[in-house]
Amino acid sequence: MKAPVSWIREYVDLPADVTTEQLAARLTALGLKLEAIEAPGDQITGPLVVGRVLTREPEPQKNGKTINWCTVDVGAANGTGEPQGIVCGAHNFDVGDLVVVVLPGGVLPGGFAISARKTYGHVSAGMICSAAELGISTEHDGIIVLPADAGEPGADAFDVLGLHDDVIEFEINPDRAYALSLRGIARDAALGFGAAFTDPADLGGRALPAANADGYPVDVQDAEGCPLFVARLVEGFDPTAATPDWMAQRLVQAGMRPISLAVDVTNYVMLEIGRPIHGYDADRLTGTLGVRRATAGERLTTLDGAVRTLAHGDLVVTDDSGIIGLGGVMGGADTEITDATTRVLIEAAHWDAVSMFRTGKRHKISSEAGKRNERGVDPTVTEAAADRVVELLTTHGGGTAAPGVTVVGSAPAQPTIDMASDLPERITGMSVPRETTLAHLRAVGCIVDEARAEVATLLTVTPPPWRPDLTDPHDLVEEVARVVGYDQVPSVLPRPGAGRGLTREQRLRRRAGRTLAGAGLVEVISFPFVGDAVLDQLGLPADDPRRHTVRLANPISSEEPGYTTTLLPGLLRAAARNLGRGAPGVALFETGTVAFPADRGPAPIHGVDRRPTDEELAQLYAAIPVQPLHLGVVLAGERERAGWWGSGRDSAWSDALAVVRRLGAELGLAVETRAAVRAPWHPGRCAEVLVGGRPVGHAGELHPKVCAAFDLPRRSAAVEIDLDVVLAEARDVVPGPSFSSYPLAKEDVALVVDDAVTVAAVEDALRSGAGELLESIRLFDVYTGEQVGSGRRSLAFALRFRAPDRTLTEPETSAARDAAVAAAVERCGAVQR
Amino acid sequence: MSGPNTDYDPVEVSTLKPDEVDAARDAALAAIGAAADLDALKQVRIDHTGDRSPLALANREIGALPPQARKEAGQRVGQARGAVGKALAARQVVLEAEHEERMLAEETVDVTLPTDRVPAGARHPVTTGSELIADIFVAMGWEVAEGPVIEAEWLNFDALNLGPDHPARTMQDTFWTDPADNGVVLRTHTSPVQARTMLTRTPPIYVVCPGRVFRTDEYDATHSPVFHQVEGLAIDEGITMAHLKGTLDHFATAMFGEGIVTRFRPSFFPFTEPSAEVDLVCFVCRGTALNADGTDVCRTCRGEGWIEWGGCGVVNPRVLRACGVDSDRYTGFAFGMGIDRTLMFRHGIEDLRDLFEGDVRFTTAFGSEL
Numbered sequence A: 001m002k003a004p005v006s007w008i009r010e011y012v013d014l015p016a017d018v019t020t021e022q023l024a025a026r027l028t029a030l031g032l033k034l035e036a037i038e039a040p041g042d043q044i045t046g047p048l049v050v051g052r053v054l055t056r057e058p059e060p061q062k063n064g065k066t067i068n069w070c071t072v073d074v075g076a077a078n079g080t081g082e083p084q085g086i087v088c089g090a091h092n093f094d095v096g097d098l099v100v101v102v103l104p105g106g107v108l109p110g111g112f113a114i115s116a117r118k119t120y121g122h123v124s125a126g127m128i129c130s131a132a133e134l135g136i137s138t139e140h141d142g143i144i145v146l147p148a149d150a151g152e153p154g155a156d157a158f159d160v161l162g163l164h165d166d167v168i169e170f171e172i173n174p175d176r177a178y179a180l181s182l183r184g185i186a187r188d189a190a191l192g193f194g195a196a197f198t199d200p201a202d203l204g205g206r207a208l209p210a211a212n213a214d215g216y217p218v219d220v221q222d223a224e225g226c227p228l229f230v231a232r233l234v235e236g237f238d239p240t241a242a243t244p245d246w247m248a249q250r251l252v253q254a255g256m257r258p259i260s261l262a263v264d265v266t267n268y269v270m271l272e273i274g275r276p277i278h279g280y281d282a283d284r285l286t287g288t289l290g291v292r293r294a295t296a297g298e299r300l301t302t303l304d305g306a307v308r309t310l311a312h313g314d315l316v317v318t319d320d321s322g323i324i325g326l327g328g329v330m331g332g333a334d335t336e337i338t339d340a341t342t343r344v345l346i347e348a349a350h351w352d353a354v355s356m357f358r359t360g361k362r363h364k365i366s367s368e369a370g371k372r373n374e375r376g377v378d379p380t381v382t383e384a385a386a387d388r389v390v391e392l393l394t395t396h397g398g399g400t401a402a403p404g405v406t407v408v409g410s411a412p413a414q415p416t417i418d419m420a421s422d423l424p425e426r427i428t429g430m431s432v433p434r435e436t437t438l439a440h441l442r443a444v445g446c447i448v449d450e451a452r453a454e455v456a457t458l459l460t461v462t463p464p465p466w467r468p469d470l471t472d473p474h475d476l477v478e479e480v481a482r483v484v485g486y487d488q489v490p491s492v493l494p495r496p497g498a499g500r501g502l503t504r505e506q507r508l509r510r511r512a513g514r515t516l517a518g519a520g521l522v523e524v525i526s527f528p529f530v531g532d533a534v535l536d537q538l539g540l541p542a543d544d545p546r547r548h549t550v551r552l553a554n555p556i557s558s559e560e561p562g563y564t565t566t567l568l569p570g571l572l573r574a575a576a577r578n579l580g581r582g583a584p585g586v587a588l589f590e591t592g593t594v595a596f597p598a599d600r601g602p603a604p605i606h607g608v609d610r611r612p613t614d615e616e617l618a619q620l621y622a623a624i625p626v627q628p629l630h631l632g633v634v635l636a637g638e639r640e641r642a643g644w645w646g647s648g649r650d651s652a653w654s655d656a657l658a659v660v661r662r663l664g665a666e667l668g669l670a671v672e673t674r675a676a677v678r679a680p681w682h683p684g685r686c687a688e689v690l691v692g693g694r695p696v697g698h699a700g701e702l703h704p705k706v707c708a709a710f711d712l713p714r715r716s717a718a719v720e721i722d723l724d725v726v727l728a729e730a731r732d733v734v735p736g737p738s739f740s741s742y743p744l745a746k747e748d749v750a751l752v753v754d755d756a757v758t759v760a761a762v763e764d765a766l767r768s769g770a771g772e773l774l775e776s777i778r779l780f781d782v783y784t785g786e787q788v789g790s791g792r793r794s795l796a797f798a799l800r801f802r803a804p805d806r807t808l809t810e811p812e813t814s815a816a817r818d819a820a821v822a823a824a825v826e827r828c829g830a831v832q833r
Numbered sequence B: 001m002s003g004p005n006t007d008y009d010p011v012e013v014s015t016l017k018p019d020e021v022d023a024a025r026d027a028a029l030a031a032i033g034a035a036a037d038l039d040a041l042k043q044v045r046i047d048h049t050g051d052r053s054p055l056a057l058a059n060r061e062i063g064a065l066p067p068q069a070r071k072e073a074g075q076r077v078g079q080a081r082g083a084v085g086k087a088l089a090a091r092q093v094v095l096e097a098e099h100e101e102r103m104l105a106e107e108t109v110d111v112t113l114p115t116d117r118v119p120a121g122a123r124h125p126v127t128t129g130s131e132l133i134a135d136i137f138v139a140m141g142w143e144v145a146e147g148p149v150i151e152a153e154w155l156n157f158d159a160l161n162l163g164p165d166h167p168a169r170t171m172q173d174t175f176w177t178d179p180a181d182n183g184v185v186l187r188t189h190t191s192p193v194q195a196r197t198m199l200t201r202t203p204p205i206y207v208v209c210p211g212r213v214f215r216t217d218e219y220d221a222t223h224s225p226v227f228h229q230v231e232g233l234a235i236d237e238g239i240t241m242a243h244l245k246g247t248l249d250h251f252a253t254a255m256f257g258e259g260i261v262t263r264f265r266p267s268f269f270p271f272t273e274p275s276a277e278v279d280l281v282c283f284v285c286r287g288t289a290l291n292a293d294g295t296d297v298c299r300t301c302r303g304e305g306w307i308e309w310g311g312c313g314v315v316n317p318r319v320l321r322a323c324g325v326d327s328d329r330y331t332g333f334a335f336g337m338g339i340d341r342t343l344m345f346r347h348g349i350e351d352l353r354d355l356f357e358g359d360v361r362f363t364t365a366f367g368s369e370l
């Protein structure tokens, strides 16, 4: 909402020395937030004067343009009184017109300094200005032609153009709809400065014409949707009458475009008093005006030319021809005022705010009228607003007010609110004596009844009619608090009892993140949206459950309408982005929520007047998608860098498994792996990861096609595991290990086995055979080649033996080793080399 | 060693003549002094103390002397050998020290060589920032609450006093799951976590709720459809706006440093009443509205001296009722602000998109803690 300061001052007796900044700051403190101050004149240095065009000679130029060589009377402003010679490129003026001239020495917005200069064969001593050049409009349709009575040549043009009039733009919150009018803004300004307020809706104290039976016939069939409907008629209106400049200027300052007098007057009154008005061409109406709810499927062409199919619940205005407007939201095309309208029917009506909101939302109409009607307008100014429109139309458009005055219905009564008088103090923590509460409530327009209260501490408060947002005691607390001043709220730290600290999950998640970062991985955060294309890139089969996503009704991109079921798309893209930006290698991880549809039907919308029952809540929770926390990892390109120490090493499937095992070790978990086939991994290089016997995800090398699809180097590796399960399995209290300090005995064994026999199987066999003296076992070499024969490989293990209570003898160690080998031979068909 | 030779006249045994013994000793000492390195010294040791060295030979001859002559000769030779042994040991120490020094010098490396064989990892600043915020509150006795990002419409809106026709529902454009009347949305704030907390716990409640939220915003330098928010909720007997102010002042100081306090302005949120916008003293100009070079006007706060940080207020009793909290007995406050925005302020991050691009150059700068 843009409010010219001069317009605010018209209704508030503000001290003259209050600056625009002070005014804006005070109103901000009261809840009308300063968005911007427009001070058009600040960018201009004079002399900027009124001039009268004496001569105008068009001179065609070689470049095809025609310029005008003009002489302009600028009075004594140029120091000589002689006509000023100026070249002007615009053509929208004639000899005798009053224009705006900036003389040499002046500076226009953008630091554009004016001097006498030679151009097009003349010395042009100044410039005839357009609104755009003065920074007061962005329209480039020629120079400003002032009204004939704007001023004498040589007069200062700042005042003529209103360049000294700052405009404050406010951001108005939904609860302060009253401030969508100058009436409301001025009222708060008066409150803020303790200044006298003149209500523009009082119309200078004149009496409103009483309702009578001679007005235009109106039949409101839905009094709930339209409790009050006022109709007035202006006849003999001159459709060619111009909007007075002061009105046009204020409309422009407020951000609206002047259109025609009839339209401008309704907009002006809406800005002034806050009540949206609709004007009809009375000659295009047939019969009685009606108000009713539409039936679904009825149609209306609104004045923006759109054909609307109406829904049940839309409030419509009708005449005998059918629907002629969406009441309070937008009028119809067939009955709107045109440039030939001489009989104007003025509709000022009070509409049900919820209906306005629903209709605006349903038809995606955002109009100035709708914005006000849906937030709530003061119903008591309806007749005054209509009368103000009549006044302005007759004054400036030459018409006469028809004697008929239609008033159907009445302004709804204001509900009262009971509030404990000490509530403001109890809620705000400020010292707010009862007298302060009473004074401030009255200052914002409430009627406070102390006598009516059965309990002495209870106040019965009737909010003012322009405050439909005030419904609860806490709303009144905010009113008192903003007048006292939010800056008066003291700063006091609450002292909660001992908290429980972070949860186990929260601590473990931090631990997992630190472990992964410690392993050289960089965390990323990706958008969780996917579509078929990226799931195809991952090579997911058609029946893969990961293709069954939670779908969004209004996704950012229709290509990616699903909430992701896997973290890999975001990670693979981020990896490719890094490599594309020149990184030699990248190791990324993400911990994030994925989602799988609950497929349990819609989540119910419960009431809010009480807590839902546990059963109702369970119903609600069950309808929400399952959202496990996943960990994803991608490793691509160099894992270890090449350097003066030697060559680098690219990421491989084993790096992916190493990450998983490192995380497992940190969380005290034994991680098992077994071969698996699963997209998007390489079918021969994918491990299913198990923790505590539970499958938690997969790790390994990505399928070559997937690498190609995501622009990643071959052999890139990835992990995706369900972190919720892993963290649930994590060991909470690590038992302190006990270990022997007797000497170590080492034995290496090399075993040849078929390729199909896994290292894990051989290791298990060795371990079981070696018995209790075995301290550790580690595979240190794998050999394939002629010496072991095709289809077989040699595995070399280092076994370490140690006893808890003595130094092992050579025969003891050998016996243990032999037993280990024997077990491998028996279970795995191993042959010792 | 030969047996005693009684025929010998000691004076006649040339090797045992005093001047011969002295000469052998002096020759040995000279050679020791001249040994340039450990290898040379080793040879000197062989030449002058070995079996065939003059002093060794002389020593052998002592036994052949008549007993009356042995003592003097033994003494003479013993002294000479002692002097040589001592000199050898001393020289050994010196040469070993020299050798070590030379060896270490030879092993000198260029310590400016790079060592970036294994690149460093890092955690995302939003993660570590959320943890930092959580820690600030946990230190005050608060707890950290979390909830699902895809949430029941009732919990995201209705329970928070945003009814189906509330104008505020259009203020924040929501991602709805399909079909749109499914009653399930991508949460637009972390407030449903507050609702869940109130629904399951009895006051006193002091929780912060950091997390990911969604709005159908454009994606640009300051907006993102996916971003992060931290909200706080305190429900207790006697809670007032003053407690809210105290908490936010403490939070601001902990995040941005001493002197960075907050300001309240009246505002509107359905969840709270009274409601306030909370501004921070501009951490760049510290409220002066001037740039560091003293010029007009501070680019960070555009000369206002304050920066919008978030929204807050006293929990609307309607919300307490819907969530089963006794609104006659308890009052509460709530606040919420963007984590991403807070980090942009704190670290001078100019483009919000840096947080979501996954460029490791951005993330590694922050390490693993903020």
Ligand SMILES: [Zn+2]
Binding pocket: B282, B283, B284, B285, B286, B287, B288, B289, B290, B298, B299, B300, B301, B302, B303, B304, B305, B306
């Ligand atoms: Zn600043």
